[in-house]
Amino acid sequence: MDDRIRAHAETLVDWSARVGPGDDVVVRVAEGAHDLAVAVAAALGDRGANLLATYGSDEVSRAYLRAHDGDFAPADAERALYESADVVLSLGGGRNTAATADVPGGTRGAYDRARSDAREARMATDWVSTVHPTRSLAQAADMSYEAYRDFVYDAVLRDWEALAAEMARLKDVLDAGSEVRLVAEGTDLSLDIGGRTAVNSAASVEYDSHNLPSGEVFTAPAGVEGEIEFDVPITVRGRRLRDARLVFEDGTVVDYAAAEGEAALGELLDTDEGARRAGELGVGMNRGITRPTDTVLFDEKMAGTVHLALGRAYDACLPDGAAGNDSAIHVDLISRMDDGSRLVVDGETIQRDGLFRWEEGFEGA
Template structure:
């Protein structure tokens, strides 16, 4: 990853002078130069960086021999005083090849680790543009890396200012108008908008809210919809009292038929703002950030101001005309 991009990311994170910052790096030695650059950029801001590497190869050897008593509560308490966590991954976190006998110790370690790290004032997840991370995207490595580097190479201050000025933040209701004269009305009264402009999930570029769960009604169309790894064309969804009631695609209808109400509740409305994400590719991390796009989601939203508890959260990204009702 280019040093210039790491510089932009760290500066956009909102790290302040005097803060204690943990660079929690999922990667091996071939990627350590990237981790070191995050440390350097953090120190340049006047903060105090610490580096903790989570290497798959080393962790496998470590937890093949670690006793159950290893990594006591005292160990995790040492990780409780950080102001900011930069959770940077060159490959998918947590995944490790261990025997069933040794896996419980590793799971306890990971669970205790994240419980403690999430106590920090700020927790950022930063996906690196690597061939390993491309595996979860469904994209070819070269395409993935190119798209991710572009998404990171933005003016973060301009993005934040644009988000703060968006008229949708004054809305009591929003109506999405989509192809075929379909409209979806969402009520937002009392709910708070969240801006993702570099201090949350990376790459960034969206503004989102948890709508009133039972008050979303209407229909919405998607010329192209990527859903659970599949691509569908000319999709129409009908929503009644916040729940997806019907889909015109049999495979999608079969999915919704199998779900409990909380898993098919409209839980989020968001708008993409990243001008360097220029087309949908099927990788939600990028698609929902595309400038000019909207996304609704089904499932859990308690983490950003909603009340719907669910084991899933699936984003549906499309394009629409937006009507704001104040």
């Protein structure tokens, strides 16, 4: 086994999930993540945790969803499983990134809505999602398998404490701010962040962070006005979405378009009422992620990008007792902040042309 797989597993168990003796841990294993699952199981056993592994497959999901009549019962058994768990680790990495492309959008939306209680139960645990490098993901990234493995481990095996210290600078700015404005070609978007708390997403539950790799600072906007274009292609529910554009009025998407996948975008927006509102604004800061790969877990953390998530807001960003945007979906759309772009907080330019004001090469306000 590649030593980096063991290092990935140990980072996941120790830094990210902070697993301790006696913890009940559910490990959700995708069909291509077997080697990582073996390493994670060894790490959990070494630390005296209790392991229950489950199997996940996009091809299995496709078969089930296409055969079903679409009248889904609540996922009570899955909810009960997560309610009894301390930690849930999701190990992604399938054989076909487009396996569910021919599942009808209405069926998928109904399924997601039926599983909302199970999803909430999982998110009440110390959950962490990660990805094992597979050939299908390398192909989606237009990379050789060997190059893709190097890319993944460069993103995952970082000095997370050092990155957390840098990202804290942006968190402090956002926590003190009232309005963020994003300006770039095709984008002029204002977001109300007053009273919200930004998350320093340093790949650990100790930071309210649940992805490995991570490397972003995110918050939950209370309102959004304007328009934004997303120039980083992504695959959503097995379908390609490219050059999407959203127009917001009074916090709600009132118009949309895409060069590719416009129908899929429309289906997402029609999932429920909350799907037309933004649940997250995130700013990518992981400079180990140097290019898009068509895997959102990596792409949304890429330095020099921002992302806006349609749907559910995370409670960690909200004032105590406040209810954020609720939806059965949370789908991140990504835009580069390169030449000609500005990220402005309360009238002060914090980032220009992809560089923050504390980075070398930043040019004035």
